[in-house]
Amino acid sequence: MSSEEIAREQEHLSRVYRRFDALREQTSSGLAELLRASTAGTAQARIERDTAHVRQAERLIQLNAAEQGLCFGRLDVEDGEYRHIGRLGILDDRHEPLLIDWRAPAARPFYLATAVSPCGVRRRRHLRTDGRTVVALHDEVLDPDLAEHAPDGQVTGEAALLAALNAGRTGRMTDIVETIQAEQDRIIRSDHQGILVVQGGPGTGKTAVALHRAAYLLYAHRERLARRVVLVIGPNAAFLRYIGQVLPSLGETSVLLSTVGELYPGVVPERTESPRSAEIKGRSTMAEVVAAAVRDRQWVPEEVLEIDHENEVLRLDRQTCVRVRERARETGLPHNLARPLVVREIVDVLARQWADRIGADLLGGPNLLDEQDVEEIRRELREGPAVRAALDELWPVLTPQQLLADLFSSAERIASAAPGLSAQEQRLLLRRAAGGWAPSDAPLLDEAAELLGEDGRAARALTERERRERLDYAQGVLDIAIGSRSTDLEEGLAEESLSVHDLLDAGRLAERHEEADHRTAVERAAADRTWTFGHVIVDEAQELSEMAWRLLMRRCPTRSMTLVGDVAQTGDPAGTTSWQRVLDPYAAGRWRLERLSLNYRVPAEIMAVAADVPVGLDAAFQVPRSVRATGVHPRCWEVRSAELPWRLGEIAAREAAGLEGRRLAVIVPEARLVELGDAVTAAVPTARIGEDPQAPSPVVVLSPKQSKGLEFDAVLVVEPAGIADGSPRGLGDLYVALTRATQRLDVVHSGVLPAVLGRLADGRPADPADLDC
Numbered sequence: 001m002s003s004e005e006i007a008r009e010q011e012h013l014s015r016v017y018r019r020f021d022a023l024r025e026q027t028s029s030g031l032a033e034l035l036r037a038s039t040a041g042t043a044q045a046r047i048e049r050d051t052a053h054v055r056q057a058e059r060l061i062q063l064n065a066a067e068q069g070l071c072f073g074r075l076d077v078e079d080g081e082y083r084h085i086g087r088l089g090i091l092d093d094r095h096e097p098l099l100i101d102w103r104a105p106a107a108r109p110f111y112l113a114t115a116v117s118p119c120g121v122r123r124r125r126h127l128r129t130d131g132r133t134v135v136a137l138h139d140e141v142l143d144p145d146l147a148e149h150a151p152d153g154q155v156t157g158e159a160a161l162l163a164a165l166n167a168g169r170t171g172r173m174t175d176i177v178e179t180i181q182a183e184q185d186r187i188i189r190s191d192h193q194g195i196l197v198v199q200g201g202p203g204t205g206k207t208a209v210a211l212h213r214a215a216y217l218l219y220a221h222r223e224r225l226a227r228r229v230v231l232v233i234g235p236n237a238a239f240l241r242y243i244g245q246v247l248p249s250l251g252e253t254s255v256l257l258s259t260v261g262e263l264y265p266g267v268v269p270e271r272t273e274s275p276r277s278a279e280i281k282g283r284s285t286m287a288e289v290v291a292a293a294v295r296d297r298q299w300v301p302e303e304v305l306e307i308d309h310e311n312e313v314l315r316l317d318r319q320t321c322v323r324v325r326e327r328a329r330e331t332g333l334p335h336n337l338a339r340p341l342v343v344r345e346i347v348d349v350l351a352r353q354w355a356d357r358i359g360a361d362l363l364g365g366p367n368l369l370d371e372q373d374v375e376e377i378r379r380e381l382r383e384g385p386a387v388r389a390a391l392d393e394l395w396p397v398l399t400p401q402q403l404l405a406d407l408f409s410s411a412e413r414i415a416s417a418a419p420g421l422s423a424q425e426q427r428l429l430l431r432r433a434a435g436g437w438a439p440s441d442a443p444l445l446d447e448a449a450e451l452l453g454e455d456g457r458a459a460r461a462l463t464e465r466e467r468r469e470r471l472d473y474a475q476g477v478l479d480i481a482i483g484s485r486s487t488d489l490e491e492g493l494a495e496e497s498l499s500v501h502d503l504l505d506a507g508r509l510a511e512r513h514e515e516a517d518h519r520t521a522v523e524r525a526a527a528d529r530t531w532t533f534g535h536v537i538v539d540e541a542q543e544l545s546e547m548a549w550r551l552l553m554r555r556c557p558t559r560s561m562t563l564v565g566d567v568a569q570t571g572d573p574a575g576t577t578s579w580q581r582v583l584d585p586y587a588a589g590r591w592r593l594e595r596l597s598l599n600y601r602v603p604a605e606i607m608a609v610a611a612d613v614p615v616g617l618d619a620a621f622q623v624p625r626s627v628r629a630t631g632v633h634p635r636c637w638e639v640r641s642a643e644l645p646w647r648l649g650e651i652a653a654r655e656a657a658g659l660e661g662r663r664l665a666v667i668v669p670e671a672r673l674v675e676l677g678d679a680v681t682a683a684v685p686t687a688r689i690g691e692d693p694q695a696p697s698p699v700v701v702l703s704p705k706q707s708k709g710l711e712f713d714a715v716l717v718v719e720p721a722g723i724a725d726g727s728p729r730g731l732g733d734l735y736v737a738l739t740r741a742t743q744r745l746d747v748v749h750s751g752v753l754p755a756v757l758g759r760l761a762d763g764r765p766a767d768p769a770d771l772d773c
């Protein structure tokens with residue numbers, strides 16, 4: 001590329017940055033002014049100031065995020081005009097576009113135009129920058145006339161893409177705004193309103209597409225989505241850390257990243273459990289089990305319930321209790337909300353019994369007590385400890401935590417609530433009441449919360465008490481103000497002058513002292529179980545259980561969702577191998593399936609080895625086509641079974657020594673994670689077992705499940721047969737393990753290789769041509 005051309009681009013880039021700096025300065029001083037502004041004023045004025053504050057702060061975040069690689073492309077269009085494309089839109093002083101946001105319609109041809117279908121584009125240019133300096137240009141000439149005269153005959157095609165794909169991995173996913181491909185762009189900007197499912201093999205950019213779709217939707221529907229927040233669900237904490245920087249780097253903060261297990265506010269899922277019990281708890285039939293567990297707590301005595309009252313005994317017979325229980329159930333109210341009815345009816349029965357006894361006319365006349373007396377008896381009974389204890393037995397107030405802890409710690413309760421489970425399955429649910437929660441509990445807690453209902457009375461009482469306290473305080477302030485009024489004023493004058501009371505009553509003063517909720521929408525969404533999100537994105541969606549889907553659907557009644565996954569990679573026994581089975585119950589006929597077919601992560605040589613694995617699962621699977629080959633073929637090491645740990649350590653140490661800042665994952669059968677992990681860490685002290693969600697290490701030892709969604713420069717897959725046989729979905733796990741590498745794959749085994757790795761077993765170097773590269 002000629003140096004004049006680079007100089008011309010540099011001139012434009014410098015102009016863009018000058019304007020960018022001015023905008024940032026303006027935004028940050030506007031923000032500082034808002035912060036300095038007094039906190040006085042009407043509630044309305046405060047709301048307006050808070051809104052302006054949030055807007056300015058968001059704008060500043062967007063500007064800061066966009067600084068690196070601010071402008072990355074240029075489109076030359078047919079009328080001789082050109083547009084620069086970047087991370088955000090910037091206008092000059094005369095409101096002419098200096099830079100177009102990558103999400104704006106005018107930028108779209110940058111991602112879609114091809115030589116066959118140029119979309120009015122003559123040339124697409126990628127700018128490579130270092131800080132604020134243009135260092136290289138890559139042109140793609142889409143107009144045949146122009147191509148003939150292109151300088152140095154440069155038609156660089158996919159140079160920017162390949163540069164991005166060949167770069168070393170840092171343990172943090174980066175955005176792909178500069179190189180989004182046409183099939184990805186179509187999904188990112190899809191205007192489908194309901195559930196969009198993106199099915200694609202490993203490395204096809206599903207995660208990248210999902211995150212860029214979130215950024216696009218926030219751009220296109222900012223008002224609605226920023227208020228309601230976008231929820232992004234990932235499989236585990238390490239994965240969320242891996243993707244955590246992508247949306248902030250695009251200036252988007254109205255996004256909550258979470259696992260399903262963390263979606264029940266206040267519960268941190270730390271308990272480990274077997275995949276088998278997680279699978280049982282993930283079944284949709286568990287909704288019925290939870291409902292039955294609630295019903296089981298609505299107790300009636302076998303014959304009579306006796307209640308001590310003032311040294312006498314009141315009696316509730318079974319029939320009465322059954323009648324009250326049925327009436328409460330018939331209301332259709334959640335359990336806790338139906339309790340007042342139960343209390344009312346039971347107390348009434350007892351009060352009448354007591355009144356009959358103490359108000360009886362010994363001469364046989366009518367009862368001597370009037371309705372007021374009976375009302376007094378009701379009040380006394382309601383407050384009596386014995387009656388309260390009886391009510392707690394008949395219809396206790398329950399929290400979801402209490403309900404499930406009681407259920408899972410009692411074989412008897414499990415047997416009663418889950419008669420459909422075999423005795424062995426019931427045993428798998430049994431556990432100690434203490435010990436916290438597992439990820440599979442969150443959907444059950446949520447289900448229980450729906451059935452129990454929040455008992456809002458306590459919260460309402462608290463709000464009322466706080467309001468009264470504020471009023472009392474305000475009244476006190478006014479009284480002090482009146483008390484301290486000057487006494488020097490002449491009488492007449494004092495009457496005429498306005499008092500504080502005339503200007504402000506206690507109610508309005510109290511309102512001023514009301515604490516504003518300064519939490520962001522994302523913080524509020526995270527703390528609120530009943531929050532409904534503007535859009536929900538689910539990554540590795542094939543792994544979610546039926547119960548997890550029930551929870552997510554409740555959080556998104558509009559069904560505005562993007563689900564990305566690969567049913568060939570399903571590893572969790574609770575997960576699915578059919579989108580239809582998962583979605584039809586919630587949105588039959590209203591979900592759309594899109595496919596991604598190109599593999600950006602895994603080089604052709606590795607895919608040639610991995611390609612037969614999903615075919616072993618289902619012959620209909622289409623393996624994605626790799627966009628690049630590296631010339632590096634996977635290697636296979638056979639070692640003696642007894643020697644595996646130390647030989648693995650030796651191989652890992654050799655690989656680690658040649659990493660040069662790159663990252664290596666050693667993926668082992670889950671059952672041998674600790675044993676083989678120890679062997680690797682003994683040989684490579686910097687290695688870690690399990691990806692650290694806080695900081696990645698250059699060498700990590702992972703189970704296939706832990707490696708899901710992640711990628712590394714080099715991968716060592718250990719004992720593939722152990723992975724394939726390790727669980728009912730073992731082939732899915734093996735496919736995941738084999739497709740994590742961006743550069744090189746090695747396989748270490750002691751036993752026979754699984755048949756699906758035939759190409760590796762043949763010792764034939766994998767041939768990229770097999771994948772139609």
Ligand SMILES: Nc1ncnc2c1ncn2[C@@H]1O[C@H](COP(=O)(O)OP(=O)(O)OP(=O)(O)O)[C@@H](O)[C@H]1O
Binds near residue numbers: 165201209566600710
């Ligand atoms: N258009 C693109 N430009 C540059 N890099 C891309 C592009 N598309 C995907 N990638 C890169 O390819 C790699 C794989 O992408 P991603 O993790 O999104 O794939 P995936 O389909 O979610 O994979 P898996 O199902 O195996 O987890 C990532 O490093 C991503 O940044």
